[in-house]
Structures are given as C-alpha cells and as structure tokens.
Amino acid sequence: MKARHAFLVMLVCAGMTPAAAAEAPSGAASCTGCHAEEPNVDTPVPRLGGQDANVMVAAMQAYRSGQRPATVMDRIAKGFSEDEIKAIAAWFVMQR
C-alpha cells in the first residue's frame, strides 16, 4: 500500500492524473436531465449553470421544508443534505 501511495503522489506531482473538467459533486450530474445546459432547449425548467449559489441553496432549503411550492423539486430536495446542496450549488456556479 505504501508503495502505491508513493506512486500516486508522484503521479499527482507530475500532473498526470486526469486533469479534465472538475468532477461534478455527488448528485449534481442528475440535475441536467431536466435542467438544460444549452440555452436553445425548449423547456419551462430553469437552467442552473451560472446561477447564484446562495439563491440556489435558499431555493433548495425552501423546497425541502415545503415553504416553496413545487411539483417535483420538493420530493427531490428532501434527498439531499445541507452540505450536498451547497456543493452542488457551488459547482453549478462554475458551469456557464
């Protein structure tokens, strides 16, 4: 195990690990099934890319507590913790 760790550290230092776009946090990849990434998609569902993180977190909290009326987001928001919601919101801010 130690040898493996040392090898991985070397890889990291040499910049050889996958350096592609930052990975979506847990749960975030599902959002774009309904919330379009592209601006030209015909849908009444709002895009999330570039949204204000605080606004998104507040919306998810309100969906979760039932304070904000919803068709399906209330049911979905209840499946995510405070930390998960913050991580997802922070990630979508970067997706413009």
Added chain:
Amino acid sequence: MFPLPLLAQGAQPRIVVIGGGFAGATAARFLKRADPRLNVTLIEPNPVFAACPFSNEVIAGLRDMRAQLFGYDRIATAGVVVVHQAATAVDGQTRTVTLGSGAKLAYDRLVLAPGSDLRFDALRGYDEAAAERMPHAWKAGQQTLLLRRQLEAMEDGGTVVMTLPALPYRCPPASYERASLIAHYLKTKKPRSKLVVLDAKDTFSMQRLFESAWQELYPNLEWLSVSSGGNPTAVDAAAMTVSSDFDTYKAAVANIIPPQKAGRIAELAGTADRTGWCPVDPVTFESRLVPGIHVLGDAAIAGAVPKSAFAANAAAKICAAAVAKLVFGEAPAVPKFVNTCYSLVAPDYGISVAGVYQPVNGQWLEVEGAGGISPVDAPRAFRSQEAKFANGWFNTITSEIFG
C-alpha cells in the same frame, strides 16, 4: 483496492460502449467529457435512434414520429468514434469485442448498454411473427407506427386489448401511460370502442394517480389485474384473440407487451444471471459476474433503480465518471442520483414519480423521506404543469445526449 491497469505511458485507455440508447450514448459522450484522453468507441447498428419516451403519444396520434428520431453526428463531433455495426460477441477474458464484420476491438473497459430484449418464449402464441399482427411497440420505430396504423384503421366499436407483463421490465409506468393515451384516442376518435387491459400484476407504480384519472376521464378503459382474472396467458394472432386466466377476448387491435430480459449481447458476454438481467456494483456499475464490463440502463439489475430513460442517463454519467477514474487507477467517488419519470394520462395531464438513490451495503437504495408520486389531490393546473415539464424533460435529455 483498485489495481492499476497495464497502460503504456502515454497510451490512451480504450473504452468501448455497446448500445447507443439513453444509457450507452450518454456514457460515450460523458466519458469523453470526463477525460478527453480516453479513446471512446460507440458500437450501435442503427444510424438513427428512435426514442421510446413519448412514443405513446405517437401511438395515440398526438405526435409525429420524426420528433422521436435522433442521429449520432454530434456524438461523433464530440470525439467519440461511432461504429454502426452490431456487436456479435464479447470475450471478457481477452477483453475483446467482435463486430458483425468479423473485426475485433480490444478494450480496457467495456460499457454494455444493450437495453432489453423481448422474450418470444414467454407468452404462449406470441413470437416474432405474431408481433407483426399484434405489435408490442415496446421498441420504438416500425412497431410504434404499426400500432398507430392499426388503431387508425380500426372501425369505431372495435375492442383494443393490451397485455402487460410481470415485473421487471422496461419502464413499467409507460405501459399505464400507453393505456391512458390509447383510451384518450378512443374517447376522442372512436367513441364506441373500448380498451381492455390484461395485467400480470395486482399493483403498479403511481396506481392511485392513474386510477383516479381513469375514473375521471376514461370510462372506456377496463383494467383487469391478476386477482380479477386479468393475467394474460396466451394469444392467437391468426384468430386475433387474447386469453387471460378467466376469459378469451376478441381483439380488433391487440398490443402485447411481453416479458423481457437484458439485450442478447449481455447474455453472450456472461454478464446476465439466471433472471436474464445483469447484477452490478452500485458505485461503478461494474458487472458482478465479469470484471472490466460495466452494465447500464435497462439491462442492469441495480437495486431499487427503475428501468427508465432518466435513470439510464443519470447512471451513465456516474458510470462514465467512475470509469474515467478506474482506468487511471483512481478510486471513484461515492455517487448519488435522482430519477424523475413523467407519465401523460392525457395530453395536458401529467403525473410523476421521483426518487433519490444512493449505495447502501452494495445496493442502490432510495433515500428515505425523499421522492414519491405527485399529490393525489392536486388541481388540474398542477397536472397541466407536470405535462409541460414532461415535454421539457424530453427536449432537455435528448439535447444533452444527441444535441
């Protein structure tokens, strides 16, 4: 824990994806997106994909078939090598895929997304020839149009008979959506006709929502469960009859949805178990039977995860991220994902079921307290809003995959 594969320095890991539906096409595109260094090949015999979601609207005359068709050009532009051939064999030992042409492709990791196959040995009298008279229309395309034409040509007053199989099968709510939309078509265009639904189940997803809508909208729809004698047992395509435990029905049009199993190549690859479906690890969707092969979409047995297009797409994105890490010897993140399935009971009447899933003790389980069905007592404006969201979902998901 995750052994480093033997990759020559600078060599591109080779990922082969079999099947260009919601699961496979998503996986191919998101593998390339996760890491452009991956060499991704998508194997799909059909040059045009015909989507099943919303094909019930085509059957009911509410939508043009062309709205269901998608090409692979943009997936190729995204850097995926698209090969329009069938995969005829998979060797999990030597890690090679054989194509229809006889050519062999080597892979470091294989993603299998062959969808579901219809079992033509499961309902007495229902084989491929019978399906030309009694369409299943459970794979979108010619079968969809055949059922559409039969309904259009039927005389007013004829009886439409549907049969529904036991679980598991591709997108069960879609069979009740279809019953609803056929009933809608009959009500508006063939008011003297009726629909009889013979079901191999007693309960089903969103049952309270469907039944209350049927009560309100469709007196022409008769649903017969197993305990009310509805279990379908045999068909006779020449006589156009459908038999249940208790009765035989003469059908003007018959729509037979037979029992199903994972697509054939999953069985050939050794990834299907005795149930006919493929058990997988929840974090990576790697087969529990053959290492190096990941199984996605309808073909997989993934705990509580439904066989829906939404889940296929969401799971494929998770699998793509995991595979992009595994090939470089890294540990994949523990994922979580959402499923949302819309069904249309009428053109402006949508209902939904949602769930949030996470791996617990080696199984995908629903997060408790989340998910569930649309409220039973919601006003019509709510149903109308969900119908609009259903349309938006289809446009969004197909744009993400094929656009």
